[in-house]
Amino acid sequence: MLYISLLMLFSQTSLSAEECYKKGEYSEALAEYEKYLDKGIVSPELYLDIGNCYYRMGNFGESLLYYRRGWFLSPGNENILNNISLFSKEEANPNPFISFFTKIIDKISLRIFSYFLIISFTLLAIAVSIRLIQKVKLINFPANPLLFLCGLFFIFSLLGFSVWFGRVKSKWVVTTETTIAYSGPDEEFKELMRVDEAEEGSLVRRDGGWWLVHFHSGQGGWIDSTTAAMVIPK
Amino acid sequence: MVILLFFSLTFTASIDRTTVPVGESFNVSVIIEGDELSGIGEPEAPGIPGIQILGSSRSQSTQINFINGKLTKSTSLTFDYQMIANSEGEYTIPPFSLKYGGQHYETEPIKISVKKGVPRRNVPPPAVYEDRETRTGEFRNVFLDSDISKSSVYPGEPLVVSQFLYTKVNLGDIQLTSSPSYENVWVENVESPTRLDFSRATINGIAYQRALLKRDILFPLGEKDIKINPITINVLIRGDMFSFFGERKEISSETRTILVKPFPPGRLAEFIDAVGKFEIRADMDSSNLKVDSPFPLRLIVKGEGNISLMSAPKFPETRKLTTYDPESKVSSQVSGSTLKGERTFTYLITPKVSGIIEIPEIKWAYFDIKNETFVTRTIGPWQVRVKPSSEMGGEGETAKINKDISYVLPINGKTVSLMPKFFPLYFLPSILILLISGYYVLEARKIQGDRGYANMKVIPRELKNGFRKLEKEIAGNNPVQFYEDLTRLLLKFIKLKFHMESFGMKKIDIISELRDKKVPEQILPLLQELLERSETVRFTSLKLEKKEMTGDLKTAKEVINALY
Numbered sequence: 001m002l003y004i005s006l007l008m009l010f011s012q013t014s015l016s017a018e019e020c021y022k023k024g025e026y027s028e029a030l031a032e033y034e035k036y037l038d039k040g041i042v043s044p045e046l047y048l049d050i051g052n053c054y055y056r057m058g059n060f061g062e063s064l065l066y067y068r069r070g071w072f073l074s075p076g077n078e079n080i081l082n083n084i085s086l087f088s089k090e091e092a093n094p095n096p097f098i099s100f101f102t103k104i105i106d107k108i109s110l111r112i113f114s115y116f117l118i119i120s121f122t123l124l125a126i127a128v129s130i131r132l133i134q135k136v137k138l139i140n141f142p143a144n145p146l147l148f149l150c151g152l153f154f155i156f157s158l159l160g161f162s163v164w165f166g167r168v169k170s171k172w173v174v175t176t177e178t179t180i181a182y183s184g185p186d187e188e189f190k191e192l193m194r195v196d197e198a199e200e201g202s203l204v205r206r207d208g209g210w211w212l213v214h215f216h217s218g219q220g221g222w223i224d225s226t227t228a229a230m231v232i233p234k
Numbered sequence: 235m236v237i238l239l240f241f242s243l244t245f246t247a248s249i250d251r252t253t254v255p256v257g258e259s260f261n262v263s264v265i266i267e268g269d270e271l272s273g274i275g276e277p278e279a280p281g282i283p284g285i286q287i288l289g290s291s292r293s294q295s296t297q298i299n300f301i302n303g304k305l306t307k308s309t310s311l312t313f314d315y316q317m318i319a320n321s322e323g324e325y326t327i328p329p330f331s332l333k334y335g336g337q338h339y340e341t342e343p344i345k346i347s348v349k350k351g352v353p354r355r356n357v358p359p360p361a362v363y364e365d366r367e368t369r370t371g372e373f374r375n376v377f378l379d380s381d382i383s384k385s386s387v388y389p390g391e392p393l394v395v396s397q398f399l400y401t402k403v404n405l406g407d408i409q410l411t412s413s414p415s416y417e418n419v420w421v422e423n424v425e426s427p428t429r430l431d432f433s434r435a436t437i438n439g440i441a442y443q444r445a446l447l448k449r450d451i452l453f454p455l456g457e458k459d460i461k462i463n464p465i466t467i468n469v470l471i472r473g474d475m476f477s478f479f480g481e482r483k484e485i486s487s488e489t490r491t492i493l494v495k496p497f498p499p500g501r502l503a504e505f506i507d508a509v510g511k512f513e514i515r516a517d518m519d520s521s522n523l524k525v526d527s528p529f530p531l532r533l534i535v536k537g538e539g540n541i542s543l544m545s546a547p548k549f550p551e552t553r554k555l556t557t558y559d560p561e562s563k564v565s566s567q568v569s570g571s572t573l574k575g576e577r578t579f580t581y582l583i584t585p586k587v588s589g590i591i592e593i594p595e596i597k598w599a600y601f602d603i604k605n606e607t608f609v610t611r612t613i614g615p616w617q618v619r620v621k622p623s624s625e626m627g628g629e630g631e632t633a634k635i636n637k638d639i640s641y642v643l644p645i646n647g648k649t650v651s652l653m654p655k656f657f658p659l660y661f662l663p664s665i666l667i668l669l670i671s672g673y674y675v676l677e678a679r680k681i682q683g684d685r686g687y688a689n690m691k692v693i694p695r696e697l698k699n700g701f702r703k704l705e706k707e708i709a710g711n712n713p714v715q716f717y718e719d720l721t722r723l724l725l726k727f728i729k730l731k732f733h734m735e736s737f738g739m740k741k742i743d744i745i746s747e748l749r750d751k752k753v754p755e756q757i758l759p760l761l762q763e764l765l766e767r768s769e770t771v772r773f774t775s776l777k778l779e780k781k782e783m784t785g786d787l788k789t790a791k792e793v794i795n796a797l798y
Contacts, residue, residue: 045643058587125664129671
């Protein structure tokens with residue numbers, strides 16, 4: 001009964017949000033979508049829809065922030081990738097091996113990599129145990145090939161997990177119209193560059209209300225943390 | 235130029251320019267003209283304070299004309315003085331004087347203004363005339379020359395080039411065989427007369443008839459020097475006494491090069507290649523704007539200069555607005571030595587979002603020739619209200635992938651987590667497996683490598699099993715089996731603990747060897763007694779009570795504990 005009530009509530013709210021969006025009433029649609037968040041619902045589709053509302057309202061920083069949140073949950077989602085590509089196109093690494101590896105990693109989410117890591121670690125632990133026991137007791141089992149395969153699977157899982165985990169910990173987006181990157185953690189320092197809304201990069205270090213950040217361009221600087229937001233907040 | 239007439243002799247002085255830069259030479263020509271000049275000497279040059287005479291040259295020409303059936307002869311003697319001023323100021327060249335035929339002749343003083351500036355480079359004086367003089371003398375009476383308004387220019391700065399035909403003789407059937415051509419410039423034609431209109435002009439004190447062939451305004455493209463290629467005419471020269479019916483000749487001008495200076499430092503990123511003086515205004519219809527519906531923003535640049543060559547001011551990129559390269563229209567007209575008019579750049583701007591949107595200010599810069607500096611101007615910003623598009627948000631939006639944002643997706647109420655809950659806990663079983671297998675391997679290795687350690691590991695199990703068995707024997711009231719098992723347990727314990735081959739040894743030897751191993755002395759009689767009793771019971775089938783067997787088991791445990 002409760003399930004049916006919740007389902008009805010969701011379908012009703014969803015219709016309302018969609019209708020508002022279709023009418024061009026984006027702030028109303030956003031309010032409806034945010035009700036899902038209040039209920040603790042998190043999904044790539046929800047983040048996409050919230051990002052779309054912000055986009056239509058001209059709030060591109062927030063828009064990209066939500067697209068990125070959706071991307072973290074479902075990196076292969078074509079709609080999310082399309083919308084992110086409206087903001088920036090990350091250039092492929094000139095090293096073909098790294099580029100190939102990054103492409104594979106980008107198709108698998110952090111959640112899947114987490115499961116991979118658990119499974120691969122368990123398999124590796126079993127393979128290592130068998131191999132150890134073989135040293136003191138004769139067991140007729142091909143432990144070495146198993147160990148090799150499990151090791152490869154574990155390394156792949158660990159690398160993928162590390163890349164995604166690093167992104168979770170460091171990725172941020174400028175949410176104000178513009179911000180300024182300084183050479184130090186204060187406005188008194190030299191102004192290095194002006195950074196537009198919806199620029200993104202990775203966080204290196206925090207110092208009070210200031211972030212030392214890297215931009216995609218390879219440049220870096222200190223920005224006021226109130227002008228940007230972490231894609232995955234603490 | 236000043237002319238003094240005394241009878242049939244003309245004594246004049248002229249200067250090639252009235253304003254010269256410091257350090258640049260100029261020419262003062264003193265010309266004596268008359269019917270008969272035989273025996274005439276050089277005029278006396280005055281001392282000129284602040285001006286140095288670099289040198290002088292003398293030339294003479296005689297002209298015989300046959301005009302309207304009448305033969306006339308005139309002689310012209312020219313003294314050219316090359317001078318130079320080394321500092322700025324206003325100078326007056328005093329009169330040159332001449333004594334001839336008992337008469338004293340004087341020219342008028344000539345004023346010259348010397349100003350600070352860059353000396354001209356590669357700009358020959360009206361050299362065609364001189365060249366002809368110093369070569370064969372052929373056609374010196376007819377030549378082509380360019381009158382150029384400036385000796386050096388900045389890229390884009392206009393200059394006027396007038397191509398003239400000079401003649402001292404009658405000409406007929408003038409045909410232009412090679413039109414004026416230029417290199418590294420944009421050309422705007424000012425004047426191309428269809429009929430030659432001759433007027434009097436003096437070069438180096440010599441009077442010519444001059445007709446304009448063509449006048450252009452040139453705008454340098456880039457920083458390469460301007461090259462003015464020769465023009466050629468084919469002309470019939472008439473009236474010469476040696477060729478009465480005239481002679482057809484081809485005459486060319488000289489190649490001229492004009493220096494194009496680089497811009498001074500301080501060139502701005504917003505510079506739109508405009509050189510001159512300009513103003514800008516904007517025109518925009520901002521009513522009823524809708525998302526994805528383009529509207530025009532017109533920037534109208536008005537002024538004088540290279541209006542045809544300037545590029546469009548850069549529209550600042552923004553994600554709320556998109557635009558394409560603007561269309562441009564120009565309307566200009568020649569005014570004096572430059573172009574005046576306006577150029578309209580039309581930007582088609584497409585709003586991508588609804589609401590109040592700011593069109594950012596547009597920065598642009600031009601080069602002010604007069605002050606030789608870059609001037610920056612801004613226009614905007616503007617705020618416009620954009621309504622949502624009526625087409626937006628429909629089902630068709632799904633198909634806009636790669637063009638616009640993707641359509642909203644239905645929410646099914648499922649929650650997708652970033653990572654599994656209690657993620658680290660999933661690793662505990664694997665860690666446990668590793669720990670257990672590691673411990674097992676370590677133990678196994680130790681047991682395999684250390685016999686004593688292995689025995690020590692076995693004794694508790696052996697004792698436990700042995701005692702359990704003995705208790706069963708007591709419960710079953712089976713004294714023979716009990717003492718047999720007790721003997722085996724004691725001997726096995728001694729064997730494992732003390733590495734003695736106890737099963738094949740006599741009791742006395744066992745006690746003796748244990749004594750040697752410094753075991754507690756008081757326990758040995760008990761051990762001996764237990765072994766002896768066991769032997770007695772086994773071989774005599776002595777009937778014993780459970781109580782006695784329990785007592786012996788207790789003694790056995792005390793002995794083992796003491797020896798362990």
